[in-house]
Amino acid sequence: MLLPQINDPKQLKSLSVDELTTLAEEIRRFLIEKLTATGGHLGSNLGVVELTLALHYCYNSPRDKMIYDVGHQAYVHKILTGRQDRFDTLRKYQGLCGFVKRSESEHDVWEAGHSSTSLSAAMGMAMARDLKGEDNKVIAVIGDGALTGGMAFEALNHIGHEKRKLMVILNDNEMSIAPNVGAMHNYLSKIRSDRHYLRAKDEVEGLLKKIPAIGGRLAKTAEQLKNSLKYMMVPGVLFEELGFTYLGPVDGHDLEKMIDTFHQADNVAGPVLVHVLTTKGKGYKPAETDFYKSHAISPYKIESGQALKAVGPPMYTEVFGETLIELGREDSRLIAVTPAMPGGSGLFPFAKEFPDRMIDVGIAEQHAATLCAALAMEGMKPVYAVYSTFMQRAYDQIVHDICRHNANVMFAIDRAGFVGADGETHQGVYDVAFMRHIPNMVMMMPKDENELRHMMKTALEYNDGPIAYRYPRINGTGVAMDPELRTIPIGSWERLRTGEGYAVVACGPMVQVAEEAADLLKREGIQVGVVNARFLKPLDNSMLLDLAHAGTNMVVIEEACQAGSLGSSVLEFYAENEIYDARVHLMGVPDIFVEHGSIKEQRQETGLTVEALCARIKSMMALSAYNYKTTSSS
Numbered sequence: 001m002l003l004p005q006i007n008d009p010k011q012l013k014s015l016s017v018d019e020l021t022t023l024a025e026e027i028r029r030f031l032i033e034k035l036t037a038t039g040g041h042l043g044s045n046l047g048v049v050e051l052t053l054a055l056h057y058c059y060n061s062p063r064d065k066m067i068y069d070v071g072h073q074a075y076v077h078k079i080l081t082g083r084q085d086r087f088d089t090l091r092k093y094q095g096l097c098g099f100v101k102r103s104e105s106e107h108d109v110w111e112a113g114h115s116s117t118s119l120s121a122a123m124g125m126a127m128a129r130d131l132k133g134e135d136n137k138v139i140a141v142i143g144d145g146a147l148t149g150g151m152a153f154e155a156l157n158h159i160g161h162e163k164r165k166l167m168v169i170l171n172d173n174e175m176s177i178a179p180n181v182g183a184m185h186n187y188l189s190k191i192r193s194d195r196h197y198l199r200a201k202d203e204v205e206g207l208l209k210k211i212p213a214i215g216g217r218l219a220k221t222a223e224q225l226k227n228s229l230k231y232m233m234v235p236g237v238l239f240e241e242l243g244f245t246y247l248g249p250v251d252g253h254d255l256e257k258m259i260d261t262f263h264q265a266d267n268v269a270g271p272v273l274v275h276v277l278t279t280k281g282k283g284y285k286p287a288e289t290d291f292y293k294s295h296a297i298s299p300y301k302i303e304s305g306q307a308l309k310a311v312g313p314p315m316y317t318e319v320f321g322e323t324l325i326e327l328g329r330e331d332s333r334l335i336a337v338t339p340a341m342p343g344g345s346g347l348f349p350f351a352k353e354f355p356d357r358m359i360d361v362g363i364a365e366q367h368a369a370t371l372c373a374a375l376a377m378e379g380m381k382p383v384y385a386v387y388s389t390f391m392q393r394a395y396d397q398i399v400h401d402i403c404r405h406n407a408n409v410m411f412a413i414d415r416a417g418f419v420g421a422d423g424e425t426h427q428g429v430y431d432v433a434f435m436r437h438i439p440n441m442v443m444m445m446p447k448d449e450n451e452l453r454h455m456m457k458t459a460l461e462y463n464d465g466p467i468a469y470r471y472p473r474i475n476g477t478g479v480a481m482d483p484e485l486r487t488i489p490i491g492s493w494e495r496l497r498t499g500e501g502y503a504v505v506a507c508g509p510m511v512q513v514a515e516e517a518a519d520l521l522k523r524e525g526i527q528v529g530v531v532n533a534r535f536l537k538p539l540d541n542s543m544l545l546d547l548a549h550a551g552t553n554m555v556v557i558e559e560a561c562q563a564g565s566l567g568s569s570v571l572e573f574y575a576e577n578e579i580y581d582a583r584v585h586l587m588g589v590p591d592i593f594v595e596h597g598s599i600k601e602q603r604q605e606t607g608l609t610v611e612a613l614c615a616r617i618k619s620m621m622a623l624s625a626y627n628y629k630t631t632s633s634s
């Protein structure tokens with residue numbers, strides 16, 4: 001076995017291509033076996049085994065900068081750079097990160113998680129290199145999905161203008177998470193599949209080479225002929241026109257061809273784009289046949305690829321997807337828009353019933369938002385189905401094109417709160433803070449999947465502007481579903497329990513935490529109220545006034561950044577209403593990036609637990625008893 005001996009990429013330099021080929025198979029086996037226990041981005045990593053090997057064989061990381069777009073396909077890079085022994089901890093709490101992570105290794109030079117940043121990073125590193133008078137290589141590996149991201153086009157435009165030396169490796173496996181979409185994808189598919197001009201290109205080049213070595217005019221003509229043929233023959237003419245030298249397409253599983261192509265690329269003075277053709281899930285049948293499932297897979301049975309995950313109540317996402325079909329039947333104006341996440345957002349069933357009303361725009365969150373604004377202004381009822389974290393990309397479009405126009409867009413914000421194994425780049429904890437302060441926005445969060453359904457109905461019936469409902473990446477509570485959907489009065493909170501002097505104001509899954517804490521405290525004779533703050537904007541002003549006027553000690557608990565979310569808005573409310581003696585304690589996500597692990601571990605790390613809430617209530621009681629004693633004795 002070669003793999004156990006490899007703990008530094010330098011060791012690859014002495015291997016033959018045959019040995020590298022053997023090593024590739026060992027790495028493939030390693031990934032398939034390790035990920036049965038940890039899960040992870042199996043398909044993407046199986047597709048880049050040879051590509052990553054060839055990169056580390058030809059170049060000298062970390063002096064040569066290797067930048068992986070999204071970074072979900074960097075497991076092979078991690079295996080080759082001394083982290084094999086940590087793969088049992090992949091995506092686990094305080095274990096190996098599932099994305100590139102600078103704190104893990106000097107070979108990890110650029111972190112991501114969000115797509116389409118690698119070309120901008122490569123441009124920056126190439127520019128810095130040149131300004132410092134250094135001569136290291138700068139290499140970006142970007143997938144065909146990530147290439148649909150707007151940032152990638154911004155960077156291509158700049159790179160082609162600057163013409164600095166750098167290499168872009170386009171890893172084209174024809175897949176995003178779902179099948180890739182868009183005109184760029186179609187263009188790449190044409191290059192992949194249009195064998196006739198690939199063959200003609202070889203024939204013409206062969207012919208030109210056969211012309212006996214002659215000086216002068218004919219050779220020049222031959223060269224001109226080749227240049228004019230380029231527009232037919234060179235498949236990547238689009239990239240050539242943008243200032244790149246296009247090389248390929250090359251088989252991304254053929255080590256020898258890739259090594260040769262990389263050596264060719266080294267002789268190119270300016271930016272070069274190497275178009276590599278790979279198969280997502282390569283070498284593992286279940287992954288090759290079901291690209292979608294194997295993109296981000298949970299622990300699985302090796303023989304079948306079937307997930308081991310225990311089934312529980314349906315995920316909120318599934319309830320969203322099914323309810324959207326009910327609403328879609330009711331209202332033909334409803335149209336779902338997703339930026340490249342049809343599966344993760346639960347839209348495949350809706351697309352099956354309404355194929356022309358589910359629009360996947362590719363990795364284009366900004367475009368998706370403005371598209372929804374225009375759809376709304378033309379009388380449609382668009383649902384912008386998006387992960388909280390990825391919606392961060394569309395902040396200006398939400399302000400400028402949706403809220404300022406008061407466009408009647410529905411936001412279905414999935415993965416709201418902690419997401420678990422994807423870690424800090426994917427936590428959905430900022431959307432309340434960055435949306436509630438935008439005029440005209442209405443925001444809701446259900447306490448369970450049944451309330452989600454009613455919120456979806458409420459949003460559909462609401463015609464006065466943008467309205468959002470946000471829900472977590474967890475199973476529902478298993479609560480019985482009301483057969484009839486109803487609307488919820490805008491801005492109305494729900495008092496679930498009354499208490500004596502203490503109340504918890506909670507939203508989303510924190511409502512269940514509050515209920516469990518109230519049950520525990522009740523056993524100690526402490527009656528704590530629980531309020532379901534299901535509208536994050538507008539707040540329930542009358543309930544807030546009642547709570548303050550009753551002298552209630554409140555805890556606002558939310559799985560969102562404490563700075564700027566629900567808790568902050570409650571404090572603002574009391575200040576604006578000059579209620580200066582309102583006693584409010586905030587429990588939210590503190591001012592840190594919460595890294596990968598389970599959602600349970602992430603809540604423990606940030607103190608969003610039943611135990612912490614009980615402790616908080618008790619310390620507030622102790623404090624008010626102390627205050628009472630000191631004031632009564634003074």
Ligand SMILES: Cc1ncc(C[n+]2csc(CCOP(=O)(O)OP(=O)(O)O)c2C)c(N)n1
Nearest residue numbers: 044113114115143144145146175176177340
């Ligand atoms: C801004 C943003 N939107 C969406 C995603 C979700 N996402 C992660 S990987 C991926 C597909 C990437 O496809 P590609 O670049 O072709 O990589 P592959 O997995 O095929 O190797 C998507 C949509 C993301 N990471 N970032």
Ligand SMILES: CC(=O)[C@@H](O)[C@H](O)COP(=O)(O)O
Nearest residue numbers: 070072113296344415422473
């Ligand atoms: C790398 C990436 O951004 C996606 O693959 C993401 O990890 C999917 O998240 P879910 O598993 O929550 O759908």
Ligand SMILES: [Mg+2]
Nearest residue numbers: 143144145175
């Ligand atoms: Mg791809």
